[in-house]
Amino acid sequence: MKTALVIGATGLVGSCLVSRLLEDDRFARVVIFTRRSSGLAHEKLEEHIVDFDQPEIFRDLVKGDILFSALGTTIKTAGSKAVQYLVDYTYQYCFARAASENRVPGYVLVSSAQASPKARSFYSRMKGELERDIRLLDFKQLHILQPSLLAGDRSENRPGERFGGAFLHCLNRLGLFKRYRPIKGDIVAKAMINVCFTASASPQVHELDELFKLAGC
Numbered sequence: 382m383k384t385a386l387v388i389g390a391t392g393l394v395g396s397c398l399v400s401r402l403l404e405d406d407r408f409a410r411v412v413i414f415t416r417r418s419s420g421l422a423h424e425k426l427e428e429h430i431v432d433f434d435q436p437e438i439f440r441d442l443v444k445g446d447i448l449f450s451a452l453g454t455t456i457k458t459a460g461s462k463a464v465q466y467l468v469d470y471t472y473q474y475c476f477a478r479a480a481s482e483n484r485v486p487g488y489v490l491v492s493s494a495q496a497s498p499k500a501r502s503f504y505s506r507m508k509g510e511l512e513r514d515i516r517l518l519d520f521k522q523l524h525i526l527q528p529s530l531l532a533g534d535r536s537e538n539r540p541g542e543r544f545g546g547a548f549l550h551c552l553n554r555l556g557l558f559k560r561y562r563p564i565k566g567d568i569v570a571k572a573m574i575n576v577c578f579t580a581s582a583s584p585q586v587h588e589l590d591e592l593f594k595l596a597g598c
Contacts, residue, residue: 382406382407382408382409383407383408383409383445383446383447383577384408384409384410384411384412384444384445384446384447385402385408385410385411385412385445385446385447385449386412386413386414386443386444386445386447386448386449386480386485387399387402387411387412387413387414387448387449387451388413388414388448388449388450388451388452388472388473388476389449389450389451389452389453389491390413390414390415390419390451391415391417391419392451392452392453393531393566394451394491394531394566394569394570394573395449395451395452395570396566397566397567397569397570397571398449398451398570398573398574399411399413399419399421399426400570401567401570401571401574402425402449402574403423403425403426405574407578408425409425410425410427410445411423411425411426411427412427412428412429412442412445413426413427413428413429414429414431414439414442414443414476415428415429415430415431416430416431416432416433417430418430429442433468433472433475436475436476436479439479440479440482440483441483443476443479443480443483443485444483444485445485446485446486446487447485447486447487447488447489447522447577448476448477448480448485448487448488448489449489449573450473450476450477450488450489450490450491451491451570451573452468452469452472452473453468453469453491454468454469456503456504462503465504465507466507469507469508469511470507470510470511473490473511474511474514474515477490477515477518478518480520481518481519481520485520486520486521486522487520487521487522487523487524487577488515488518488520488522488523488524489524489526489573489576489577490511490512490515490523490524490525490526491526491528491569491573492508492511492512492525492526492527493505493508493527493528493529494527494528494529494588494589495527496508496509496511496512496527497509498510498512498513512525512586515584516584520583520584521583522577522583523583523584523585524573524576524577524583524584524585524587525584525585525586525587526569526572526573526576526587526592527586527587527588527589527592528564528569528589528592529562529563529564529589530563530564531563531564531565531566531569532563532564532565532566562589564589564592564593568592568593568596568598569592569596571595571596571597572587572591572592572593572595572596575595575596575597576595579595
């Protein structure tokens with residue numbers, strides 16, 4: 382039985398992930414790191430409310446079998462590219478580095494389709510830089526998931542994503558851009574868990590179509 386570590390536990394994918402982990406008998410403990418209380422209560426759950434800007438305080442707590450990273454924000458919520466980079470890159474990298482230093486063997490990262498450190502778009506380049514730097518850390522098992530637009534109920538209002546999802550859905554029905562079709566947060570969460578129990582060389586990058594297969598869809 383494993384100990385799962387989760388950042389981004391209150392987001393769309395992260396909340397689905399935590400719910401599944403708590404009901405999964407293969408995991409004895411689920412340790413989440415949040416900026417504010419999640420409001421969850423479960424005998425397997427251990428919650429740490431931390432200041433992400435002070436990694437020296439929480440570094441020693443990042444110990445377990447698998448770190449699941451589903452942290453992220455939008456530039457609208459962040460207010461600037463600098464703040465979005467802080468959340469999507471810096472915070473996630475600091476946790477990954479702490480896990481690596483504490484000899485956590487497994488790491489699963491939710492990245493994005495078209496992530497590349499050479500991408501023109503800020504978002505894709507940021508995700509690509511994180512993928513590149515994560516690969517340099519010492520994990521026995523590293524899985525990078527690259528979903529397209531995420532679908533599902535969010536705690537925050539994202540009208541742009543709703544419009545984009547509806548537009549993509551219309552194009553998909555016409556047989557266009559199927560490689561970028563929206564994917565539900567719970568499907569990504571299920572794929573994140575299932576990928577931990579697959580025998581494979583490290584690192585592994587899982588694109589959209591494979592995520593549906595990993596989730597059994």
